[in-house]
Amino acid sequence: MPEPLTLKASRRAFLGLAAGGAALAASGQGARAERTRTSARIVILGAGAGGTAMANRLAARLEGATITLLDARRQHWYQPGFTLIAAGLKPASYAISRTAEWLPEGVEWIPEHAAGLDPVAQRVTTTGGRVLAYDYLIVASGLTLDWEGIEGFSLDLVGHDGVSAHYAGPEYAELSWRELDRFTDRGGVGLFGRPATEIKCAGAPLKMAFLAEDIARRKGNRERVQLTYHAQNQTLFGLPIVHHRLRQLFDERGIEARYDHVLKALDAQRRVATYATPAGDVTTGYDFINVIPPQRAPGVIREAGLGWTDRWLDQGWIEVDPATLRHRRYPAIFGLGDIAGVPKGKTAASVKWHLPVVEDHLVSELAGREGTETFNGYTACPMITRIGRAMLIEFDYTDNLTPSFPGIIAPLEELWISWLMKEIALKPTYNAMLRGRA
Amino acid sequence: MKDLSFATLIAVWEEMFGRGVFWALVAIAALITGLYLHVLFRDRALSLRKFLWAQLSMPVGAAGAVWFVLAITASRLSDMGGPIDWLVLAGIALVGAVGFAILVYVVQSLVRGPQDE
Numbered sequence: 001m002p003e004p005l006t007l008k009a010s011r012r013a014f015l016g017l018a019a020g021g022a023a024l025a026a027s028g029q030g031a032r033a034e035r036t037r038t039s040a041r042i043v044i045l046g047a048g049a050g051g052t053a054m055a056n057r058l059a060a061r062l063e064g065a066t067i068t069l070l071d072a073r074r075q076h077w078y079q080p081g082f083t084l085i086a087a088g089l090k091p092a093s094y095a096i097s098r099t100a101e102w103l104p105e106g107v108e109w110i111p112e113h114a115a116g117l118d119p120v121a122q123r124v125t126t127t128g129g130r131v132l133a134y135d136y137l138i139v140a141s142g143l144t145l146d147w148e149g150i151e152g153f154s155l156d157l158v159g160h161d162g163v164s165a166h167y168a169g170p171e172y173a174e175l176s177w178r179e180l181d182r183f184t185d186r187g188g189v190g191l192f193g194r195p196a197t198e199i200k201c202a203g204a205p206l207k208m209a210f211l212a213e214d215i216a217r218r219k220g221n222r223e224r225v226q227l228t229y230h231a232q233n234q235t236l237f238g239l240p241i242v243h244h245r246l247r248q249l250f251d252e253r254g255i256e257a258r259y260d261h262v263l264k265a266l267d268a269q270r271r272v273a274t275y276a277t278p279a280g281d282v283t284t285g286y287d288f289i290n291v292i293p294p295q296r297a298p299g300v301i302r303e304a305g306l307g308w309t310d311r312w313l314d315q316g317w318i319e320v321d322p323a324t325l326r327h328r329r330y331p332a333i334f335g336l337g338d339i340a341g342v343p344k345g346k347t348a349a350s351v352k353w354h355l356p357v358v359e360d361h362l363v364s365e366l367a368g369r370e371g372t373e374t375f376n377g378y379t380a381c382p383m384i385t386r387i388g389r390a391m392l393i394e395f396d397y398t399d400n401l402t403p404s405f406p407g408i409i410a411p412l413e414e415l416w417i418s419w420l421m422k423e424i425a426l427k428p429t430y431n432a433m434l435r436g437r438a
Numbered sequence: 439m440k441d442l443s444f445a446t447l448i449a450v451w452e453e454m455f456g457r458g459v460f461w462a463l464v465a466i467a468a469l470i471t472g473l474y475l476h477v478l479f480r481d482r483a484l485s486l487r488k489f490l491w492a493q494l495s496m497p498v499g500a501a502g503a504v505w506f507v508l509a510i511t512a513s514r515l516s517d518m519g520g521p522i523d524w525l526v527l528a529g530i531a532l533v534g535a536v537g538f539a540i541l542v543y544v545v546q547s548l549v550r551g552p553q554d555e
Binding site: 089386387388389408409410413414415416417419420423424425427428429431432435437438 | 445446449450451452453454510511512513514516517518519520522523526527
């Protein structure tokens with residue numbers, strides 16, 4: 001996510017589809033760099049957005065490398081689609097594909113999880129007992145949703161009695177939609193919010209509140225629903241300017257915001273939620289609740305001692321250089337995607353900008369050079385504010401807005417074009433990214 | 439691949455429609471354009487009568503394109519939020535209008551033949 005000129009161009013590549021065919025005038029693509037010969041053993045943990053795309057990129061750039069991808073999940077999930085599923089706009093199948101269909105030739109996929117990781121001996125042990133020695137390890141494991149972090153909650157509650165939890169997966173997102181549909185038919189109290197840990201797509205909890213409001217309005221039931229959003233601190237969004245814009249929109253839409261409220265327990269039978277606040281616990285009754293749990297690094301990663309030792313101690317994000325994404329204590333290890341301990345962005349858009357950085361530093365080193373690419377914290381959030389409109393919010397480590405189309409697509413305006421990007425351009429762009437083509 | 443390149447856009451379009459459908463659409467568009475040029479060269483003139491019908495059909499093409507895009511994106515005209523939205527919508531209408539007009543002209547030329555004036 002390097003700076004100005006190339007960066008702007010690449011953001012356009014990611015988001016530019018809906019902007020139309022004018023972009024066709026842009027220059028043709030240069031030929032791929034020549035393949036680098038190497039006998040390096042590279043292990044990639046995780047076949048999500050980051051791991052899959054990296055496997056494709058490395059397979060295209062390297063000749064003779066042993067590339068092994070470790071992930072037990074046979075389904076690949078297009079996670080940016082979960083919000084659309086939870087709003088009844090897409091079926092669960094929209095977000096589901098097969099892990100195998102994205103993997104290139106020449107990469108060995110072991111359908112197991114990592115059971116152990118020794119960063120000193122440079123070895124990964126799989127759940128099936130295989131030991132994989134590596135020269136380079138790319139940790140793209142994603143994160144763990146800590147459902148047990150909410151007392152009284154379990155996933156089998158989803159889809160009944162007003163409980164929704166679309167982060168849990170495509171099927172749960174569809175169950176969540178059924179509850180939202182019922183709620184906006186009947187009316188009542190709807191609760192939204194986010195956990196206090198870092199989370200993937202910090203916009204998603206807010207989007208659900210906006211979508212619930214819009215869906216109730218479309219059904220003519222807006223007067224019958226009362227909507228409350230619970231922020232984990234004093235802001236709705238990490239960027240001050242975006243926080244104020246969201247607060248304004250919440251005011252306009254009649255969505256109440258409560259600050260310093262973190263969901264800690266759920267009594268599904270009585271339909272009561274308990275929030276931790278600085279003044280002590282607060283309970284609230286509900287007819288509908290969207291549950292988003294605390295999020296942490298997977299146990300194997302935390303036990304391996306890869307995490308920062310002075311921050312995120314309860315979460316375990318790995319200690320990478322914010323610019324190069326290389327581990328600060330174990331240079332053979334890179335962090336890619338949600339697991340990276342950087343202060344911004346656990347999104348697919350961030351993955352898109354992590355990829356060339358990690359690829360550059362790894363391939364350059366194998367070719368006897370030093371990598372030059374850097375990540376500037378870029379992330380993007382198409383903040384859906386109603387069906388048919390979104391705000392295309394992009395920003396970096398410095399909390400600056402970094403619009404891809406300055407003067408054309410205003411980041412804090414609710415626009416149809418921003419919705420178009422989310423609705424039709426993002427998934428194809430994501431898929432092209434998985435194949436290493438974007 | 440860090441720049442917006444033609445290859446990136448092709449890759450994304452292939453993902454959007456599926457590789458087969460995308461290239462089939464490109465082929466159909468190329469075929470209709472080719473047929474248009476063919477009838478122009480064959481007739482050695484632009485038939486004003488056919489051109490009138492083609493022009494009259496433009497609003498149909500424009501409305502059809504707008505309707506199609508709104509339908510597949512769960513959107514409504516009331517979702518237009520700023521100038522860029524109207525410009526994009528106008529672009530979609532224009533593409534629909536011109537594309538449909540060419541199609542109408544070509545179909546007339548092929549069905550009725552050149553001696554239609």
